[in-house]
Each structure stands twice: as structure tokens, then as C-alpha cells.
Amino acid sequence: TVLGLGLILVPLISALVGVAQRWWSSNVGEGIIFDLRRELYEHLQRMSLRFYTATKTGELMSRLNSDVEGAQSAITGTFVSIVSNVVSVVFSLVTMIAIDWRLTILAVAALPLFVIPARRVAKVLKRVTQDLMEHEAKMSGILQETFNVSGAMLVRLFGRWDQEAKRFGDQAALVRDTSVRRSMVGRGFFAALGLVSAVGTAAVFWVGGVLVINGEIEVGEIVTFAALLTQFYGPLSAITNSRVEFATSLVS
Numbered sequence: 001t002v003l004g005l006g007l008i009l010v011p012l013i014s015a016l017v018g019v020a021q022r023w024w025s026s027n028v029g030e031g032i033i034f035d036l037r038r039e040l041y042e043h044l045q046r047m048s049l050r051f052y053t054a055t056k057t058g059e060l061m062s063r064l065n066s067d068v069e070g071a072q073s074a075i076t077g078t079f080v081s082i083v084s085n086v087v088s089v090v091f092s093l094v095t096m097i098a099i100d101w102r103l104t105i106l107a108v109a110a111l112p113l114f115v116i117p118a119r120r121v122a123k124v125l126k127r128v129t130q131d132l133m134e135h136e137a138k139m140s141g142i143l144q145e146t147f148n149v150s151g152a153m154l155v156r157l158f159g160r161w162d163q164e165a166k167r168f169g170d171q172a173a174l175v176r177d178t179s180v181r182r183s184m185v186g187r188g189f190f191a192a193l194g195l196v197s198a199v200g201t202a203a204v205f206w207v208g209g210v211l212v213i214n215g216e217i218e219v220g221e222i223v224t225f226a227a228l229l230t231q232f233y234g235p236l237s238a239i240t241n242s243r244v245e246f247a248t249s250l251v252s
Contacts, residue, residue: 025080032072037064058141067133070252078246085235085242092232099225100217103204107229110200111236114193118240121189122247128185129248132178139171193240197233204229 044060096104145151146164155164208222 021080029072033068036068036071040064040068056138056141056144058139058144059137061144062133062137062140066136067252070133070249074246074249074252078242078249081238082242085238088231088235089239092228092235096225096228096232099221099228100208100211102211103208103225106203106207107200107232110196110203110233113196113199114236114240117189117192118243121185122244125182125185125189125244126247126251128178128182130251132175132182133251135171135174135178139168139175142168142171189244190241193237197237200233201226201229 041064093104093108096107142164146155146168155161204225205222208217208225211217212219212222
């Protein structure tokens with residue numbers, strides 16, 4: 001009866017915590033966006049006329065819209081994910097040590113394979129994200145130039161429909177190609193993390209099987225340990241990915 005009630009109580013508490021977390025992160029995130037946009041707008045208002053003659057309006061609008069939201073995600077989504085996953089990793093690790101320290105060492109031995117690729121991917125993804133944001137800003141600049149009244153009049157006055165269409169198409173193509181490249185860098189990273197988790201799990205099952213055959217541990221301990229591995233490698237992958245996400249958010 002107690003265990004049955006626990007099966008209902010735990011998801012209920014988890015759902016309530018999730019609602020509270022969502023409310024908190026939304027308020028903090030939207031507050032950050034509000035503060036950044038307001039302060040950036042006030043800062044831009046104080047810039048000289050020379051600044052505005054050398055900067056496209058569309059690029060400034062892109063900074064106030066997409067870039068500000070990118071910076072906000074570093075605080076809300078990434079920070080919350082790191083905290084919750086660190087708690088999961090610690091609790092799983094303590095329980096795994098209590099079951100069998102030898103298998104725990106084997107599982108932890110895969111940690112460098114999580115950290116080393118993350119550093120490399122974070123640098124590459126940061127550079128690609130910066131290129132993407134620059135291309136998107138320039139594309140917004142083209143839209144602003146050609147869609148305002150004076151720009152539209154100039155296009156029609158000089159008959160530059162084809163030239164402007166080509167200019168926009170070339171810039172949109174850069175955005176497309178850079179977006180594809182960014183997606184592929186992230187996909188390769190996730191594939192590598194999945195492979196590391198699979199290798200670590202296979203090693204634990206292999207060594208654990210030998211220990212069971214030798215009568216040193218029970219089969220049930222291997223089953224429990226395998227379940228804990230998913231609670232260990234999953235959050236560990238999320239923490240590693242958070243580092244990559246945080247690096248790309250810093251671009252904003």
C-alpha cells in the first residue's frame with residue numbers, strides 16, 4: 001500500500017516542482033529579455049549620428065530581437081538544466097558506489113570521453129553560431145532597406161528588382177548553408193555521446209557478467225546497476241550538452 005501510494009505521490013510532487021520551476025524560469029527569463037532590450041535600446045539612443053550612418057537598421061533590430069533571446073537562454077534553460085542534472089548524477093553515483101565500487105569505477109572511466117569532445121564541439125559551434133547570427137543580421141538589413149518607403153521607391157525608380165532579389169537570395173543562401181552546418185555539428189556531437197554511453201554500458205555488462213559467473217555479485221545487482229547507468233549517463237550527456245549550449249549562447 002505504501003509503495004503504491006508512493007508511485008502516485010512521486011509523479012505528483014515532480015509535476016508540482018515542474019510547474020514551479022517553469023513559473024520561476026519564465027519570470028526570470030522574460031525579465032532578463034526586458035532588461036537587456038530596454039538597456040540596449042537606451043544605449044543605442046545615446047549613440048552618435050555617425051554610428052547610425054555606418055550601421056544598418058535591420059542589424060540593430062536583429063540584435064534587439066533574436067540576439068537578446070539567445071543570451072536569455074543561457075541563464076534560464078542552460079542553468080536550470082545543469083543544476084537538475086548535477087543532482088541526478090550525484091545521487092546515481094552514490095547509489096552505484098553502494099552497489100559495487102568496481103563497476104562504478106568502470107562507468108566513471110568514460111567521463112573524459114564526454115568532456116574532451118565537448119570542448120572541441122563548443123569552439124566549433126560557437127564560431128558557426130556567430131557566423132549564422134551575422135548572416136541573419138545582414139539579411140534583416142536587406143529586408144529593412146528594401147521594404148521601407150524610400151527603399152521601395154528607389155528599387156522601382158531604378159528598376160532593380162532582379163538585383164535586389166539576387167542580393168537577398170545570396171544572403172538567404174548563406175543563412176541556409178550555415179544553419180545546415182550548425183545542425184550537423186550538433187548531430188555529430190550527440191552521436192558521439194550516444195556511442196560513449198553504449199560503450200560504457202557494454203563494458204559494465206561484460207565485467208558484471210564475469211563477476212556474476214564467479215559468484216562475486218548477484219544478477220539482481222547487475223540489473224539495478226544497469227538501470228542506474230541510464231540515470232547516470234543521461235544527465236551526464238545533458239550536462240555536457242549544456243556546456244555547448246552555453247558557449248553558443250555567449251555569442252549573443
